[in-house]
Amino acid sequence: MKPSNRLDRFTDIIQSPTDHRDYAMVTLANGLRCALVHDLKSQQSTAALAVAAGHFHDPSHTQGLAHFLEHMLFLGTQGYPEATEYQDYIHQHGGQHNAWTGTEFSSYYFSCDSAAFAGALDRFSRFFYQPTFNTDWITKEVLSIEAEFKLKKSDELRRLYQVHKTTANPAHPFHKFSVGNLATLTDNGDTTRLETELHEFFTNWYRANRMTLVLAGPQSLDELAAMAEAYFAPVSGNGPPVKAETAPLYLPDQLGVQLNVRPIKDARRLILAFALPGIDDDYAHKSTSFIAHLLGYEGPGSLFAELHQRNLINSLSAGGGISGSNFKDFNINMQLTDEGLAATDIIIEQVFATIRLIEQQGLEEWRYVERQTAIANAFRFQEPARTADLAAQLAINMHHYSDQDLIFGDYRMAGLNIEKTRQLLAAMTPGNMRATFIHKEVEVTEHEPIYGTDYQLAALPNEQLERWSAPASAWARLPPPNPYLHDLKAPLPLPEAGSDTPQLHTIAPGITLWHLQDPDFRAPKAHIYCQFVLPEATRSARHYACARLWSELMIDRLNEDCYDAEIAGLHFNIYPQHYGITLHVSGYSVGSAELSAHLLAQFRQPSFADSRWRDIHQKLQANWQSALANKPLNLLFARLNVLLQPHMYALSDLAGALAEVSLDDFKQWQADLFQSAEVKLFAHGDVNLERLGPLLEGVQQQFSLSENLQAQVPPTYSVAELKQSGKLEQRGQLQTQHSDHAALLVIQGKSLDITQQATLLLLNQFIQPHFFNELRTHQQLGYVVGSTYMPIEQRPHLLLYVQSSRYPATTLCERINTFITHFIEDLEELGASDLGNIRKFLVRKLREPDTNLRLRSQRLWTCVSQYNVNFDRLEAIAQLLESHTTSFFIEKIREQLSATENHGYITATPKEL
Template sequence: MSGTAVSDDHFRPEKSPYDHRDYKYLTLDNGLRVILVHDEQAIHSAAAVGVNAGHFQDPEEMQGLAHFLEHMLFMGTAKYPQPSDYGDFISQHGGHHNAWTGTEHTSFYFDIQPEYFSAALDRFSQFFIAPLFEQKWIDKELQAVESEYRMKLTDELRRLYQVHKETANPEHPFTKFSVGNAHTLADSDQQTTAQRLRQFFSDWYKAEHLSLVLAGPQSLSELQQLATEWFSVIPEGGAELNYPQVPLYTEQQLGVRIHVRPLKQACRLILSFPFPSINDDYPYKTTSFLAHILGYEGQGSICAELRQRGWATALSAGGGVSGSNFKDFNFNIQLTENGLEQIDEVICLIFNGIALVKEHGLKKHYYAERQQMIGLAFRFQEGIRTLDLASQLAINMLHYEPEHSITGDYLMRNLNIDKAHELLQVMQPEKARVTLIHQSLPVNQTTELYETAYSIHDIDEEKLAYYASPLENSNLRLPPANPFIPERQNPLPLREPVRHKPALVPSVASLQAWHLQDAQFRVPKGHLYLSLSLPHATVRRSAFACSRLWCELVLDKLNERCYDAEIAGINFNLYPQQSGISIHLSGFSEQQPALLSRILSELTNFEFAEQHFNAIQHSLYHNWLAVNRHKPINHLFTILNQELQRGCFTAQGLASAMPEITEDFFRQQLPILFSDMNVRMLIHGDWPVETARHLTSLVTQKLRLKRQPAQGPLREVRLLEPGKRELNYSYLPHPDKAVALFCQGQSQSVVEKASFLLLNHLVSPGFFSQLRTEQQLGYMVGSSYVPMNGRPGLLFYVQSPHAELATMESAIDQFIQQFCEQLPTLDNDSWEDAKQSVLTHLEDKDPSLRIRAQRLWTSIGIEDYNFDLADKLAAEVSRISLQQLVQFAVERMLQSASSMFLTCEPIKETEDTPEDD
């Protein structure tokens, strides 16, 4: 069969010399393009299909159809008619699946244990061969799409996106309603929804419009046989691709100023320019290069100048919507209130920066620097999960030439001067779209969908001329040579003896430093993790708010002074966590010690500018007020953590503490916060032990660590009383209601954790199928394993735009009752499959240095100093019998459940009053 269903079009795509996988590109006789990936290290096999059609192909009279079709393909096929047939099979055998719909593409993907790959492909391929589109499931899934639409009614990005659509060219398919709802997808007088679905499927879900990736430990010949066996029957033909023929904006929609009034406090500027399609420029990455040089954040940059003048706190360049005939190039700027008042000067400064790049920035050495870093990123790219690789390649096949399916994201051949001049020529005031987002702005109309208040008007000639003029006292200059670009491009030699687990490095008692020179991932990279346990930062919310404010102030300084390190492949982050502050450095290892020294110096330098303090305090306060206030489920998750974990505070509680944090109060608190510090550290990468000792000494000196350990913060979890259910009610300005049930483990034992892992695996598919697919209670439905400081638990949640709280609570209770009743009837094969699926995840090999570092750091955080918790859990999972799990499920979820029910319902918001803890 494989000999007759594959054309002669097959070859090996270009790949990195450090990529251990083997690839093969081929075309089946029906025109389906396929990439096969043999990865002998893969634990899972994965498949992905890309579709060269998205919501741009929606008929005008039924917008959202492409997205709805994506949903409906999961709702049964001729060979496997039950909607649960596919998802349950994937979940039962240790896999995951998902899909998404974009403007011009759609993607479907899954992974699974390799021995079940063929059977899963049988089910998966039927999506593209014989979907049923049964009326029963059309009616039910319409409710799901309606729920998805309503869930996003208060989502600020979706509301802003709708303003974008309504101020673009109405003849362009970008302006269509991509999500759809019960109204746009209802039967029409001309055609039913089912007829439209079948027509869309017939037009676009044909072999020549699809791409397929199969990846796993199977050989290339085995994968080719699977591709041929299951996908050769996808029919040829289909509609001709109808790329947009009109521009994204009319002339009247350029040189305009748009005001958007958000629901939450925001102060942003988006300055957009309408580039033509950049798809054919991917070998040169001209747009990426311009974004790199215009979005530079070091001294002399547009961003640095804006921050120095107190007009903005952050800037990014280059993002924006893109497609087959358009690309928005955006400057996205987080303004201060002062910046909003000086908005014309802000815009003028940006155009001054553009003029500087036009005149002096198109130099080969600037491009070569970026080219070098992209080349290193490609050569030493991080390993990714087989599932992520498959889904990424399937879409790449629709964008790039076949030989560039892997390399297309990294190609930078040379500076395309003509293209650069063409794009920079577009960046003129009369072609700009200035979007301002703030609650105080005057508006005069409302979008048809999402009810976003906005206005749009022309920018007058006088302002256009001002924007093009030089700004007084400007200190703009182009970036200097980057001192952080690594010279060493090979990993440091391995030192004997080779270890596979971290070991402690001798240090003072208040520093616990672990080191591992990785023997498997031989790349010149590393990860440095530091956790600064600050007992005084978690005693009350004002102290924790100070620690968060300090993190932001330090980052504000470091973002400018260390930006060169970031664009040279060294990423850093500083963030508050439950017990204090954490620091993470990652990327190329050569310059990380120097960067860590600089960061630690800033961390203990308690000097800051008053205007930066005020701007960041203001930003944090309003961000905290807004967090989760329009996301009921996320709000419940936050409440759960705050209720059960010491040192956790709600965002609204932190906001309420902010008024007492004056500049003087803050200065007084900092020395107290950083006293009695304990530090944990992980040094993982290609560094030998001598470097680890140097870094340990550096941390000790810079942080002035004591030789005696201080009292660390207590990592307490409040225990719920067995057999009693606690209730927690809250309210949000969101139309949806939400319910969550948390069942807490009664010990931190390995058997307790292993049992909850098995329970979660068995519960999840049925819970989603029953409450989401069958009962259609809401779009967000699920369950998850939730450990809190070593104590396991199981969380069930539902968010709904229409169901009552009592209905959702009852549905969760009924499901748990039925699950416990049916669990003893589970057949032996299904039980063994469930155990094997959990074991596969526990025994999953680290795919990259990054994932291994995360795992090791997590182990240190939970005091698993033997780094073998996964092995212990696997051994316990193997030992547990079905009878033991049945008894455990009844006790933990019914008879003696230590549980908390959390609910959230709508309330009309009258003012931004923070909630108390």
């Protein structure tokens, strides 16, 4: 394709010093603004298009139309009328695609092999100027929208969101139902009007001047500009200009109110939402973000700390909430304890006291500069995102930021805007607030018909409004200067005899260290993993439940102490797994080893307040007991792990076991927890052995260490053995509290052999589009249909799954079996046409360089955490894929699909009430 010389380019785009890409922006003659991203290191190319048309633009009598249009664009264009042509092409060339519909924008994006980019763009671009909107597919896809709606009908966030919409201004487009279903899109199933309105919506809103496009890949900027012009010039321009909404989000009687919402699952939540004006014009100063930083601070003496120490709340976050062109809900979201439920007046009073404290004492330049420094460090040393992930975000950024701030807009903090910040704080008053209480026992008088949520909206009493308007003295104090925050320096020098793989160091009996000072990602960042193999954490459901509780309590106890480190860019997590308990510290390398040592020192003799133990003990039980209301497929994946992995336990078993654990029982278990431990450390990034010294000394001094505990954990269970023992039938048929049915077929490799791994990895990529097109697109079995490759302790598994609101699990199993039978029959023909490209894609994917330090750390930790450490497995699979013929793999795939002794079903059916 010839380069375009006719398009003026803007290249003055601010980017991070760690960003190796080249950027430019052009505007086509039709008004389409395009960002071009040249990434020489990328093996794939990506396109993303965002259009200023979302559910706000739906006609009131056809709510969900924008979302329905998004679905229909994938089902054929005049140039490529076959409904699966686009999806098939993307999958055949190693790619992925997706889309979403929001309030004021919709987004479409894909990635594929760079050599196939032109062909993919030819198919993709036609979405936006020649969709067919085939009548037959309109009828079918309405059923898919209905299935998606039913799938999410019990989703707590959607239920709350719809109540929020119902109680907002009917004249504001936020009031509309965004998803759509059979009732809102059709006239009792008749799609005649829908087809007409679909054409009208597309013609009105899908115009080039309302769109932004990002093309990214290894192609030069000239080539990308030429592609933009060649494929997107036919998109019609001259659409209506993008305008902000004018109607207020809330009417006067919808503010100064209390909104009660009854959830399905057990919940105790208080959300205080303040109605603020739109904030797009303030992105350069981020005044709401600065206020959220001060209100949401969790260090000692903070609003969170004071309420938490009094056992009134478990969590607090500030600054979230819906936003749009003329509105911003500033939310303070709190999870309440039982005591907190009875003290909401006091909690809300303290929130207002803290807001007034910030207004009076918090607007100091040094506080803003601290936030500026933290954000500047994050930008300067940001870890490059995959180009495929970056493109969709940039397409949306182009609608909100100046061209220069295409990337930097998310980080720009140009100085404290005192006037704007005072205006925002002045609007955070009781009369401008909506206080939402989410609990099963709140008083309700109304019923939201779409999702079936019971709620009540009522004006807050005057005495409460008056009390909160003149609150008592604040318990909280404002944050002191952050001792962890400073300008970061260059990374440590590399050793002369460096390595590109982690090296093993045996520190002492029972403690090993894998270490790699990374030679490629030269930023002052590090990841430190500390894996404790602990028999007392895993030997039974009771022990594992205690380990989960202990991890939650430790995080709860340490969060306040470590919050300044968190703000400065040092993060930690503590979690149990089937070996024991793992600590992960990540972020800037300066202080990471010291923080790890400090946290591990707390492991040995932690003391937890009895009130915190009771509250988290109760919360975990409630979460586990309510799990049956989760999406069936989520439950099936969780149950699969339980069936295949030793020392993993069903949530229902954990809930039952934890219910029998008293505080004294827990204290006795805790005393024994570290009596026998094996420790495996992994340190990666800008960290050398000298810097790790205090951590290594601390582990040896504080823990009683044993050897070879990890070797005693049994291997992955085989599907064949589970079937023979009857365990698969006994434990693999779940009854849930969800209305959908689901089926999950497990195809397990016979061994850990590299050929088995390569075959199932290849089969997953091969079978995925055929399985989706047949069972989702043609048979319309359900909205969620797919496949995935899942190795467990390096034993490979292929999973095929369907979730349906229309068909029982037995039918889903039968349809999957029929599909596999036909797939085997067509294997020779399909494999001859598809497998060559798929093999090449997988080889490239397996050899694809790590994008950033975080992804490399995750990959290496996956290798290190296994009992048999092997860093060459991916390369070995790539070599095997290269060295064998297509016919060899067709035969291996046939063997895998025909070896039904290694196949097993897990199913979910609604529990009879």
